[in-house]
Amino acid sequence: xxxxxxxxxxxxxxxxxxxxxxxFVGVYAIGNPVDILxxxxxxxxxIARAIAALGLDQPLWQQYLTFLRQALLGDLxxxxxxxxxxxxxxxxxxxxxxxxxxxxxAVAVLLGIPLGLWAGLAPDSWAGKLIMSGSILGFSxxxxxxxxxxxxxxxxxxxxxxxxxxxxxxxxxGIPVSFLSWEGIRHLILPATNLALFKLSLIIRLTQAxxxxxxxxxxxxFARAKGLSNARVVGVHVLKNILIPIVTVIGLEFGSVIAxxxxxxxxxxxPGMGKLIIxxxxxxxxxxxxxxxxxxxxxxILINLAVDIVYSLLDPRVRLGGATD
Amino acid sequence: xxxxxxxxxxxxxxFARSRLALAGLALLALxxxxxxxxxxxAPQNPYDLAQLDVLDGRLPPxxxxxxxxxxxxxxxxxxxxxxxxxxxxxxISLLVGVVSTLCALAxxxxxxxxxxxxxxxxxxxxxxxxxxxxxFPSILIALxxxxLLGQGVDKTIFALIMVxxxxxxxTVRATALIERGKEYIxxxxxxxxxxxxxxxxHLLPNCLPPLIVVATVQVAxxxxxxxxxxxxxxxxxxxxxxxxxxxxxxxxxxxxxxxxISFYPGVALLLTxxxxxLVADRLRDVLNPRLQQ
Numbered sequence: 216x217x218x219x220x221x222x223x224x225x226x227x228x229x230x231x232x233x234x235x236x237x238x239f240v241g242v243y244a245i246g247n248p249v250d251i252l253x254x255x256x257x258x259x260x261x262i263a264r265a266i267a268a269l270g271l272d273q274p275l276w277q278q279y280l281t282f283l284r285q286a287l288l289g290d291l292x293x294x295x296x297x298x299x300x301x302x303x304x305x306x307x308x309x310x311x312x313x314x315x316x317x318x319x320x321a322v323a324v325l326l327g328i329p330l331g332l333w334a335g336l337a338p339d340s341w342a343g344k345l346i347m348s349g350s351i352l353g354f355s356x357x358x359x360x361x362x363x364x365x366x367x368x369x370x371x372x373x374x375x376x377x378x379x380x381x382x383x384x385x386x387x388x389g390i391p392v393s394f395l396s397w398e399g400i401r402h403l404i405l406p407a408t409n410l411a412l413f414k415l416s417l418i419i420r421l422t423q424a425x426x427x428x429x430x431x432x433x434x435x436x437f438a439r440a441k442g443l444s445n446a447r448v449v450g451v452h453v454l455k456n457i458l459i460p461i462v463t464v465i466g467l468e469f470g471s472v473i474a475x476x477x478x479x480x481x482x483x484x485x486p487g488m489g490k491l492i493i494x495x496x497x498x499x500x501x502x503x504x505x506x507x508x509x510x511x512x513x514x515x516i517l518i519n520l521a522v523d524i525v526y527s528l529l530d531p532r533v534r535l536g537g538a539t540d
Numbered sequence: 541x542x543x544x545x546x547x548x549x550x551x552x553x554x555f556a557r558s559r560l561a562l563a564g565l566a567l568l569a570l571x572x573x574x575x576x577x578x579x580x581x582a583p584q585n586p587y588d589l590a591q592l593d594v595l596d597g598r599l600p601p602x603x604x605x606x607x608x609x610x611x612x613x614x615x616x617x618x619x620x621x622x623x624x625x626x627x628x629x630x631x632i633s634l635l636v637g638v639v640s641t642l643c644a645l646a647x648x649x650x651x652x653x654x655x656x657x658x659x660x661x662x663x664x665x666x667x668x669x670x671x672x673x674x675x676f677p678s679i680l681i682a683l684x685x686x687x688l689l690g691q692g693v694d695k696t697i698f699a700l701i702m703v704x705x706x707x708x709x710x711t712v713r714a715t716a717l718i719e720r721g722k723e724y725i726x727x728x729x730x731x732x733x734x735x736x737x738x739x740x741x742h743l744l745p746n747c748l749p750p751l752i753v754v755a756t757v758q759v760a761x762x763x764x765x766x767x768x769x770x771x772x773x774x775x776x777x778x779x780x781x782x783x784x785x786x787x788x789x790x791x792x793x794x795x796x797x798x799x800x801i802s803f804y805p806g807v808a809l810l811l812t813x814x815x816x817x818l819v820a821d822r823l824r825d826v827l828n829p830r831l832q833q
Contacts, residue, residue, distance in 0.1 A: 230672060238688065355817050357764040359771045360806045363787065367799055378795055471677040478679070481772055493772050496687050504687050511680065519675045 220524065227516040231509070235286065238508045239279050282505070291509065292502030296495070301506035305488055310390045311381060312487030315479065316472045318394070318403055319410035320465065327415045328461070331422020332449065338427060346419060353416030358475060362409040362482040369405060377402050379484035406483040410476060414468055421464060425457030432456075466525065470518045473511070554826045564818025571812050575630040582624035583609055598793060601800050614800035616789060622800060625786055626808045632782040633812070636693065637763035640700035645755050647701065648708020653747070655709065656716030657739050667713065670706040678703045682765060686774045696775045700762050711754050715747040749827040756820035760813045767809055783809040 266272050273281070282292065291301045334346040370378035382402035384391035393399030429435060430453065438448045477489030484490065488507060495503040545553070556562060574581065584591050601614040601622075613622040655666040673681065685699040719725065720743065728738045767784030769775035776782050781789070783805045790801025 238684065351817075355760065355764075355813050356810065357768055357813070359768050359784075360787070360809065363791065363794065363802060363806065367794060367803070371795060371797055371799070474677040474680040477683065478768055478772065492683070492687075493774070496774055508684055508687070512676075515676055515680075 220520075223520055223523065227520065230516060231513060234512050235283065235505075235509060236279070238505050239282060240275070286509070291506035294495075294500055294503045296498055296500045296503075301502040302510075304503060305491065305506055305510055308486060308488045308491050310392070311485060312473060312476050312480065312489060314392055314394065315403070315406055315410060315485055315487060316469065316476055318407035319472055319476075319479075320414065320469060322407050322411035323414035323418050324465065326411075327418030328422050328454075330415075331419040332426055332454070334419065335423040335426025335430070336449065338423070343423075347423065350416040350419040353412045353419075356412075358409060358413060358478050359482055361412055362406075362479060365405050365409055366482070376405050378405075379482075381486055406479050406485050409482070410472060410479040413475065414465075414472060417464065417468065418461060421461055422457060425460065426453055429453045429456050463522075466518075466522050470515050473514070551826055555822055558822050558825075561818055561822030564815045564822070567811060567815040568819060571630060571808075571815060572634070574627050575634050578624075578627035578631055582621070582627045583612075584621040584624045586620040586624045586628055598798055598801070600798075601804075613804045614798075616786075616801045617793065622786075622804050625781070626783070626805050629781055629783045629786050629805060630808060630812070632693065632776060632780050633763050633766060633784070633809070636697055636700065636766045636776070636782065637759050640697045640762050640766075641704065641755055641759045643697070644701045644704035644758070645708050645751070647705040649712050649744075649747075649751070651705065651709040652712025653716055653739055653743060656713045656720055657735065657743065663713075666709065670709050673706045674710070678761075678765060679768065682769055683774065686769060691774060691777045693776050693780055696766055696769060699769075700766060703765070704758055704762065707754060707758065708751065711750055712747055715750050716743055719743055719746045753820060753824045753827060756816060756823055760816040760820065763809070763816075764813055783812075 271278075285292065289302060293299065294301050294304050297304055330346050334343040337343045338347075366378045369376045380402060381393055382398045383396055384393055384399060393403050426449075434456075435448060435452060438452050443452075476485075476487060477492060479485065480487045480489035481493050488511075491503065492507045494500075495507070555565075579585065598617055599611050599615045599619075601612060603611050603614070609621065611621050611623075613626070615621055616625065651666050651670075655663040681703050682699045685702055686695060689695040689698070725738065725742060728742050766775055766782060767787070770782050770784030771788045773788065776785060778785065786805035787802045787809070790798070790803075790805070794802045
């Protein structure tokens with residue numbers, strides 16, 4: 216186990232280093248930030264001073280070494296556009312993204328499991344068929360298009376919910392959150408639903424397939440033969456057995472919820488990390504791009520590592536890449 | 541005497557038994573025709589500035605333009621006919637989707653076959669690469685590449701190739717490993733045929749059926765991802781607008797109630813994706829030997 220974790224950590228560090236190199240060279244080879252960030256009306260001396268201040272006059276490899284040394288010290292450079300440290304900027308935006316992602320995961324689980332159970336218990340009823348066809352749509356429709364439809368229907372036509380932004384936030388343990396006020400929840404509903412849609416379809420399908428399979432098992436027949444109520448058979452015996460794969464998938468997919476938050480945040484103007492990265496790409500704010508990519512890649516490496524380890528603990532049949540022998 | 545139907549005839553007959561799949565195929569054919577013949581059937585060339593009049597801007601569906609043209613689906617802020625914009629946008633969307641899928645298919649096929657046939661170190665290096673890549677969501681990889689490379693049709697295609705190849709590599713390897721253990725490959729090896737011949741003439745054709753299904757689904761996924769990237773403003777440039785970019789351009793007006801600029805390109809995107817998925821779904825059933833009687 217220890218050997219496996221160490222090997223996976225080393226591999227992760229390698230991936231991270233390769234990413235830093237790739238991202239740095241790539242980002243610093245695009246265009247000339249001087250043209251974008253410095254007022255074209257400025258005179259030569261001003262431009263030269265700005266270039267020196269931003270460190271853009273150094274050779275590329277030297278810029279990279281400086282960047283790498285500072286990255287290891289937790290300093291990922293200053294945002295060109297906001298003039299505050301990139302790391303701080305991203306960490307400030309992170310709670311908004313995490314809140315959105317958690318809200319989306321909650322919507323997906325709270326709606327997905329009951330709907331999947333329903334469709335699994337009555338696969339031939341019109342409701343079951345409707346749920347399953349709906350889940351196919353949820354898979355194949357692009358997230359951003361559904362988001363636009365939601366805005367069109369609930370914000371523009373009906374005027375029930377705001378079309379974008381985060382609304383007022385209140386502090387919970389020093390972190391700004393939306394879900395404590397009604398106005399905040401109103402702003403959260405549409406983006407969270409939009410982001411949840413894909414995972415919701417996934418959970419519906421998993422639950423439905425699991426339920427249909429479980430209903431044929433001997434333990435369910437035995438429970439029914441014992442005269443247990445339907446609610447108890449489904450709520451305890453079936454649900455307990457289908458939850459393991461569902462919990463695993465939710466864990467595995469949480470990373471991709473954060474990645475897809477980029478799209479949802481851009482549509483709804485939700486002030487999280489995803490909107491920040493798109494805005495930064497558009498103005499070539501390179502320190503922020505580099506810092507975002509490194510932070511998100513590290514986050515994914517950690518999530519993947521944690522899922523691997525937890526999975527091996529939950530299910531002893533899983534062998535960890537030969538490390539256990 | 542009645543002749544035995546060829547395998548292809550049997551596949552076609554199987555496919556045609558699902559009316560939904562036939563509807564999907566018909567819709568897909570219409571979409572392809574509209575894209576290919578866009579310059580001939582579009583009421584207006586939306587990128588010829590001489591044909592545009594800003595006074596015709598943002599007219600609702602069904603209005604007449606200054607020079608007598610009817611905007612069946614309305615016009616955008618520049619006075620472009622939305623219907624013509626959709627025909628031309630489909631060209632870009634389909635081009636990016638199909639080209640990137642074919643290139644990724646070729647790369648994934650080569651990588652997967654090499655991994656399965658040579659095994660050992662080659663296999664573990666290729667599959668480790670595939671594993672690492674598949675542990676990141678596709679949109680994140682595309683975003684990283686486009687953040688590095690900048691906008692452009694060619695760059696978007698490249699990013700989509702890099703996103704997709706790993707799916708094919710994994711599918712091909714899994715299929716090829718099963719086929720490799722079968723007797724006809726053993727027989728070919730006993731004949732001392734060169735490895736290239738065994739891989740290309742014997743292994744490859746037998747790995748194709750599952751690959752065709754994955755490729756069809758992936759075209760739809762590639763089109764959706766391209767639309768998403770272009771919507772975010774990091775995909776194709778404004779000079780070659782795909783459906784995603786058309787949708788983006790109408791977004792601000794949508795909040796003002798002028799829905800048609802974004803809505804109809806979105807419907808076109810939706811129909812394309814649904815049509816491809818219907819066909820892919822039927823192909824999966826038809827090509828799966830386990831489901832045949």
